Amino acid sequence: MATKDEQRPLHILFFPFLAPGHLIPMADMAALFAGRGVKCTILTTPVNAAVIRSAVDRANDTSRCTEGVLAIDIATVPFPDVGLPPGVECGPALNSDADREKFFHAIRLLREPFDQFMSENRPDAVVSDSFFDWSVDSAAEHGVPRLAFLGSSMFARACSDSMVRNNALEAVPEDPDALVLHPGLPHRVELRRSQMQDPKKRPDHWTFLQRVNAADQRSYGEVFNSFHELEPDYLEHYTTTLGRRAWLVGPVALASKDVATRGANNGLSPDADGCLRWLDARPAGSVVYVSFGTLSHFSPPELRELARGLDLSGKNFVWVIGGAATDESEWMPDGFPEMMERGERGLIIRGWAPQMLILNHPAVGGFVTHCGWNSTLEAISAGVPMVTWPRFADQFYNEKLVVDLLKTGVGIGSTDYGSKIETTRRVIGGEVIAEAVARVMGNGEDGKAMQKRAKELGEKARSAVEKGGSSYDDVRRLVEELMARRNF
Numbered sequence: 001m002a003t004k005d006e007q008r009p010l011h012i013l014f015f016p017f018l019a020p021g022h023l024i025p026m027a028d029m030a031a032l033f034a035g036r037g038v039k040c041t042i043l044t045t046p047v048n049a050a051v052i053r054s055a056v057d058r059a060n061d062t063s064r065c066t067e068g069v070l071a072i073d074i075a076t077v078p079f080p081d082v083g084l085p086p087g088v089e090c091g092p093a094l095n096s097d098a099d100r101e102k103f104f105h106a107i108r109l110l111r112e113p114f115d116q117f118m119s120e121n122r123p124d125a126v127v128s129d130s131f132f133d134w135s136v137d138s139a140a141e142h143g144v145p146r147l148a149f150l151g152s153s154m155f156a157r158a159c160s161d162s163m164v165r166n167n168a169l170e171a172v173p174e175d176p177d178a179l180v181l182h183p184g185l186p187h188r189v190e191l192r193r194s195q196m197q198d199p200k201k202r203p204d205h206w207t208f209l210q211r212v213n214a215a216d217q218r219s220y221g222e223v224f225n226s227f228h229e230l231e232p233d234y235l236e237h238y239t240t241t242l243g244r245r246a247w248l249v250g251p252v253a254l255a256s257k258d259v260a261t262r263g264a265n266n267g268l269s270p271d272a273d274g275c276l277r278w279l280d281a282r283p284a285g286s287v288v289y290v291s292f293g294t295l296s297h298f299s300p301p302e303l304r305e306l307a308r309g310l311d312l313s314g315k316n317f318v319w320v321i322g323g324a325a326t327d328e329s330e331w332m333p334d335g336f337p338e339m340m341e342r343g344e345r346g347l348i349i350r351g352w353a354p355q356m357l358i359l360n361h362p363a364v365g366g367f368v369t370h371c372g373w374n375s376t377l378e379a380i381s382a383g384v385p386m387v388t389w390p391r392f393a394d395q396f397y398n399e400k401l402v403v404d405l406l407k408t409g410v411g412i413g414s415t416d417y418g419s420k421i422e423t424t425r426r427v428i429g430g431e432v433i434a435e436a437v438a439r440v441m442g443n444g445e446d447g448k449a450m451q452k453r454a455k456e457l458g459e460k461a462r463s464a465v466e467k468g469g470s471s472y473d474d475v476r477r478l479v480e481e482l483m484a485r486r487n488f
């Protein structure tokens, strides 16, 4: 007979970095584990809790009517007082170097409430963001296994590991167009120098990445929002060549099972229904969806060319401009506001878009994306080919994966690495944008082949999370292993 402790559900603490691109997949992952009978708690601060509240409520609604599914708790702790204005506690709210520095100071100060949670609640395992590099030591002090989660592709993770390990930029001339080879990977991977972060410009960040990499290596293992069939060479490289332990549990956005309603009842997108109705009235595959996540910034000249490009493409479009205050008269080309007013060709979303719902709508036939990993994987899951427009972080690596390895996208020709705080970059012309959209969505041989591959990959993604699929099995393996470890 099982002892009382053996019957107690496994308790996993999820501790995401404070940015939507980290919070959202972590909340989806918690929903996935809760669906397998694991007690899940997400630890975060109040403003960040609001980002995931509706996703968690939705998962908890399912739990009430499904046997064996447990409700997820969100435990909130105050954001440390580091001199940032009240409410500024999430990545997209940071607009200067000084704010970014204070924010990363606050990130280190979160160790205290994390330790307190661990002492008071004694979870069986913690999935903490790689950016909380200190959490590996903290978890070890509490005798709890720490699983790292960075929310990037295995491919990008392997590329940045190669960079950090080999310091390959050192040997490359200062020329921005010089190609930087990433040694030791299953494929020949090269990026232009200008597409990579220059360690000399942000030495603090480079040291931080080295610390993150070292902490991840000292962890119990890593969980990835990916699936075996997507990047098998990099799974093999990660586990065999680098000797790291990895569980691939994604695409986590599919795990909630209600992709069709995800977003529609999301408090963040009050006009999701209006957007859906607009899409319903458009022919299959005729709409290009344009969105650049939560952290990217486009200058007025870039926005003007993008608007021109969408117009020139002749395609219908849904374009997410986001909540940032931009003076549209500064960049909207002549005739564009009138075209928008007529509402025939395009829809602009100025707040939070129900992205999963849009990508999964049959009217959508292409996605112009910054290649944030969540957006990229959401497009892969929906079987939608991409026009890739990376800006910074792991996005240039994700572009390589999509364009060169998966062959389900066309690059726009983005060459300059820079977050919204470092904004100088070459402006890409409207004609180039229109041509890339036409290639991805067109009826040419090239376009059709890309669309077919994207569809096939979407099917594989959906199978991975189904019962008996590779991600489904990785969740089972991990839960069983953690359970056995606890009961040992």
Ligand code: UDP
Pocket (backbone or CB within 6 Å): 020, 021, 022, 024, 291, 292, 293, 294, 295, 296, 320, 351, 352, 353, 354, 355, 356, 371, 372, 373, 374, 375, 376, 378
């Ligand atoms: N997202 C959304 N609506 C928006 C903007 C973003 O649903 O209007 C979601 C998107 O579906 C993805 C996440 O926010 O899950 C953004 O993560 P990603 O890694 O793509 O980009 P980041 O914002 O981290 O650069």
